[in-house]
Amino acid sequence: xxxxxxxxxxxxxxxxxxxxxxxxxxxxxxxxxxxxxxxxxxxxxxxxxxxxxxxxxxxxxxxxxxx
Numbered sequence: 001x002x003x004x005x006x007x008x009x010x011x012x013x014x015x016x017x018x019x020x021x022x023x024x025x026x027x028x029x030x031x032x033x034x035x036x037x038x039x040x041x042x043x044x045x046x047x048x049x050x051x052x053x054x055x056x057x058x059x060x061x062x063x064x065x066x067x
Contacts, residue, residue, distance in 0.1 A: 003025050016051065
């Protein structure tokens with residue numbers, strides 16, 4: 001699918017992918033329920049065409065969660 005993690009603090013992160021793969025990436029991440037023996041739940045806060053615009057649109061949420 002060609003996506004990778006741009007930022008991650010152990011709890012919240014930014015994933016980069018091609019625009020044509022956005023819906024597939026979201027579906028794949030939301031389907032993950034467990035990593036190793038730890039239960040997880042992945043939620044999409046927002047999407048954007050660029051990381052710069054994503055940070056601008058969702059900056060308060062990202063700052064709070066990315067620390």
